[in-house]
Amino acid sequence: MPPPEPVQEVKHRRDTALRRLVDVIPYAGFLGIGFQRHGDELTGVLPYDDMLIGNPVLPALHGGVIASFLEVTAIVELSWAMLWEELESGRLTLDTLTETPLRLPRTIDFTVDYLRTGLPRDGYARARVNRSGRRYASVHVEAWQDNRARLFAQATGHFLMPQRDHG
Amino acid sequence: MSDPTSDPTPRSFINALPFAHALGMVLEHVGDGRARISMDWDPRFVGDPTTGVIHGGAVSALMDTCGGAAVMSCPGALTTATIDLRIDYMRAATPGQRITAQAHCYHVTRNVAFVRATAHDADAEHPVAAATGAFTFTRKEDR
Numbered sequence: 411m412p413p414p415e416p417v418q419e420v421k422h423r424r425d426t427a428l429r430r431l432v433d434v435i436p437y438a439g440f441l442g443i444g445f446q447r448h449g450d451e452l453t454g455v456l457p458y459d460d461m462l463i464g465n466p467v468l469p470a471l472h473g474g475v476i477a478s479f480l481e482v483t484a485i486v487e488l489s490w491a492m493l494w495e496e497l498e499s500g501r502l503t504l505d506t507l508t509e510t511p512l513r514l515p516r517t518i519d520f521t522v523d524y525l526r527t528g529l530p531r532d533g534y535a536r537a538r539v540n541r542s543g544r545r546y547a548s549v550h551v552e553a554w555q556d557n558r559a560r561l562f563a564q565a566t567g568h569f570l571m572p573q574r575d576h577g
Numbered sequence: 578m579s580d581p582t583s584d585p586t587p588r589s590f591i592n593a594l595p596f597a598h599a600l601g602m603v604l605e606h607v608g609d610g611r612a613r614i615s616m617d618w619d620p621r622f623v624g625d626p627t628t629g630v631i632h633g634g635a636v637s638a639l640m641d642t643c644g645g646a647a648v649m650s651c652p653g654a655l656t657t658a659t660i661d662l663r664i665d666y667m668r669a670a671t672p673g674q675r676i677t678a679q680a681h682c683y684h685v686t687r688n689v690a691f692v693r694a695t696a697h698d699a700d701a702e703h704p705v706a707a708a709t710g711a712f713t714f715t716r717k718e719d720r
Binding site for chain 2: 473
């Protein structure tokens with residue numbers, strides 16, 4: 411039996427692939443969105459910034475910021491699920507990953523449910539791919555701030571999957 | 578302190594909303610339950626660099642702001658907040674072109690305002706996105 415792969419190599423491969431995926435989306439960088447990874451589980455992080463305010467009187471995050479955070483998280487989760495499979499099966503390596511342009515899913519529709527006011531602090535989001543076929547995918551996203559059980563927004567979106575030209 | 582969003586004069590309305598200002602939105606028209614807001618294409622707002630198409634979230638922010646402006650222009654409106662918003666992305670907006678959203682608050686009850694909106698690029702005949710939303714509606718006389 412071959413020895414198990416060194417943990418540093420496994421982490422390096424996964425973290426590099428995730429960073430490359432997120433770095434490819436300029437709008438995620440504009441909003442300051444980052445992702446934390448535990449195994450294959452991703453958590454989107456939206457650090458608070460004064461620019462993100464929509465109602466300065468309350469103050470509250472702009473609804474468009476919340477929708478954007480949820481949609482970015484859904485797209486990254488969906489792309490990550492595809493990338494993970496390719497990477498862990500060995501069909502894709504870090505070398506081939508940097509050479510091939512990443513093709514992202516395209517949003518068909520997106521529905522946001524604003525449950526509570528977005529407070530002027532960091533936000534977190536996690537997406538769940540409910541169905542992912544060859545062509546279409548359905549993704550649900552939940553976002554919270556201080557308390558995981560008190561969501562401030564949730565969304566469901568449908569996506570058109572990029573057509574793979576290899577494999 | 579009064580709510581700056583309750584005085585939707587073109588410049589003050591956008592300047593009062595930091596994120597709308599950050600996206601470079603311009604309020605072109607507002608009144609009688611209708612609003613028109615536009616924003617320039619910007620490389621920082623791109624969602625997929627292989628196509629240069631603006632991220633859906635930026636279009637969503639434009640539609641949400643436009644919907645809120647339409648609600649605030651309804652007679653008696655004091656404050657509003659989005660309850661839910663659904664966006665259909667009908668086609669990719671052409672990179673480099675300005676995007677314009679138009680919203681219409683088509684029905685108002687005591688507590689809720691219902692909104693429809695569309696967004697288009699230079700080709701106004703073929704919208705890039707359509708939205709429907711429900712907004713909270715508080716009236717001046719309720720205060």
